[in-house]
Amino acid sequence: MSLLKVQQLSKAFGGNQAVLDLGFEVEPGELVALIGPNGAGKSTVFNLLNGQLKPDRGSALLDGQSLTGQRPEAIWGMGVGRTFQIPETFASLTVLENVQMALLSHHRQHWNFWRSAAATYKDEAMALLQQLDLADLAPSACGALSYGDVKRVELAVALAHAPRLLLMDEPTAGMALKERHALMTLVQQQVRRTGLAVLFTEHSMDVVFGFADRVLVMARGQRIAEGSPTSIANNPEVRQVYLGVYPTPDGTPA
Numbered sequence: 001m002s003l004l005k006v007q008q009l010s011k012a013f014g015g016n017q018a019v020l021d022l023g024f025e026v027e028p029g030e031l032v033a034l035i036g037p038n039g040a041g042k043s044t045v046f047n048l049l050n051g052q053l054k055p056d057r058g059s060a061l062l063d064g065q066s067l068t069g070q071r072p073e074a075i076w077g078m079g080v081g082r083t084f085q086i087p088e089t090f091a092s093l094t095v096l097e098n099v100q101m102a103l104l105s106h107h108r109q110h111w112n113f114w115r116s117a118a119a120t121y122k123d124e125a126m127a128l129l130q131q132l133d134l135a136d137l138a139p140s141a142c143g144a145l146s147y148g149d150v151k152r153v154e155l156a157v158a159l160a161h162a163p164r165l166l167l168m169d170e171p172t173a174g175m176a177l178k179e180r181h182a183l184m185t186l187v188q189q190q191v192r193r194t195g196l197a198v199l200f201t202e203h204s205m206d207v208v209f210g211f212a213d214r215v216l217v218m219a220r221g222q223r224i225a226e227g228s229p230t231s232i233a234n235n236p237e238v239r240q241v242y243l244g245v246y247p248t249p250d251g252t253p254a
């Protein structure tokens with residue numbers, strides 16, 4: 001059974017059919033890119049999967065359990081993670097403390113200052129930071145980090161919840177090539193190491209072709225192609241929806 005099975009998922013906003021009869025599956029340990037032109041419906045798919053939106057029809061099953069119709073917190077609790085921006089109020093906390101807080105929340109405990117709060121989940125948090133090349137930054141305040149480092153901390157916080165499926169909507173937006181490759185290398189390592197499944201949207205073709213195991217292409221709410229990065233790069237219909245500006249795998253316009 002697939003980890004995620006989406007069938008006939010549909011959502012309209014007024015007369016605007018954002019997602020129409022969409023079906024796809026994601027297996028454990030897969031890094032899947034969802035691509036398509038602006039307005040294709042990618043973010044709507046994410047919001048249908050994470051419970052922010054309810055579909056007009058169709059279903060999404062995680063390990064056979066229905067995600068559609070559940071509240072965001074319930075979906076989160078079922079093991080569907082997403083990256084969130086570090087809230088303002090947490091910017092003054094250190095990188096280590098942010099990950100400790102996430103681990104506490106995952107284990108449904110609260111800060112208990114009478115019980116040596118500073119040590120709570122410290123080893124687990126440090127282990128996670130090490131996996132994400134963040135150990136050196138453990139004592140730094142999040143508010144003082146570079147953009148690329150913040151993105152890695154956001155990933156660490158998401159992973160602290162031990163998701164089975166991680167949804168990442170434009171994880172590398174605003175990043176330079178080197179930074180986005182560093183982030184996606186870490187994501188890929190987690191996928192390979194833990195069997196985590198990741199569904200991500202991406203505009204940078206160097207990331208799509210460099211990191212995705214499989215690519216799903218949407219246009220006007222529908223799936224128009226699916227396959228390996230190489231087969232997608234050579235797909236005439238995909239090239240057509242990108243109006244001849246579909247970039248080649250090295251990122252230069254075709």
Ligand code: ADP
Pocket residue numbers: 013016017018036037038039040041042043044045
């Ligand atoms: P993408 O992420 O691929 O750029 P979106 O899922 O954001 O596409 O949008 C798909 C379509 O749905 C677009 O036409 C967009 O304007 C519309 N849309 C998305 N969210 C809303 C909303 N909350 N209310 C109304 N229309 C929306």
Ligand code: MG
Pocket residue numbers: 042043044
């Ligand atoms: Mg979007």
